[in-house]
Amino acid sequence: MTTYRNSFAPAPGAQPWPPAHYWTPTPAPRPGRAFAWWALGLAASVFVLGSVTGFVPVTVLLWVVSLVVAIVAVARAANGRAGGQALAVVALVVTGVAFFAMVVGSALHSTATAADPTASAPITNTPARAVTDREWQLIARDADAHRGERIIVHGEVTQADSVTGTSMVLAQVSGQPSEYPDSQVALNGGVGSLVEGDRFTAEVMVDGTYDYTTVMRAETSVPDLQLIALR
Known part of the structure; x- marks a missing residue:
């Protein structure tokens, strides 16, 4: 009778099959x-x-x-x-x-x-320019529209006290030298040397409008000018 050997079994004397963990998949x-x-x-x-x-x-x-x-x-x-x-x-x-x-x-x-029209207004670095009285009146009428413009104004300090403080004064200004300047403004910046009654010529930058309460308890708005230099 013919005997068949299992082909998957190791031959006599051969090394046994490697342990199963050798084929452990990754x-x-x-x-x-x-x-x-x-x-x-x-x-x-x-x-x-x-x-x-x-x-x-x-x-x-x-x-x-x-x-x-x-x-x-x-x-x-x-x-x-x-x-x-x-x-x-x-x-x-x-x-x-x-x-x-x-x-x-x-x-x-x-x-x-x-x-906000004031937020998008351009701030220019051009030199301050002289303006006529008429040009100044147009600027003062709508200061927000002229925000950032640098101009030269002439005026007189009307209030510089403990109410306005050391960094702001109220003044009457015009475009050209005048005995009676015609527009009330708030002048901010290096104004510590100015006192009430001082007359001045200044390079300023228009910075919109400034709201404040008068001594008569009335609310009012005036052009806000940032002082660049006194002449």
């Missing part, structure tokens, strides 16, 4: 690890974007939170601990909220700037 990547790294990359990108563009502290706080949560998620996923993927989802949600707040805040700021 462990599959832990679920959630790649997702956690992706969340960390996104959170870091938004954090850098926010830091460069410089938005409000609330959004900066959200960026920091999302970045920290993403780092913890990566650490837990890498160590095979539970919760890594869930923390990655949290990091993505916080990142999304921060990005949305950044966009909304930027849009609101742009809208407010566009609605």
Whole structure:
């Protein structure tokens, strides 16, 4: 009778088959690890974007939170601990909220700037120019529209006391030298050497309007002039 030997069994005298653990397959990547790294990359990108563009502290706080949560998620996923993927989802949600707040805040700021005529007025660095009385009256009528212009005015201090302080005086000014200057203004800056009754010629920059309450308890607005230099 013919005897058949099992071809899978080791031949007589041969070395036995290697232990089974020699063929242990490489462990599959832990679920959630790649997702956690992706969340960390996104959170870091938004954090850098926010830091460069410089938005409000609330959004900066959200960026920091999302970045920290993403780092913890990566650490837990890498160590095979539970919760890594869930923390990655949290990091993505916080990142999304921060990005949305950044966009909304930027849009609101742009809208407010566009609605404020004084905020968008150009500030020029051109030398101060002499103006006529008529040109000065047009400037004084709508000082906000002439914000940033540098001009030369002539005037007389009408109030310089403890009420106005040491950094501002009230004065009557005109475009050309006059015995009776015709426009009340607030003159700000290096005016500590001026006292009531002083007459002056000054290079100034128009800085919009200044609101104050008179001694008769009436609210009034006058051109606000920033002193550049006294002549």
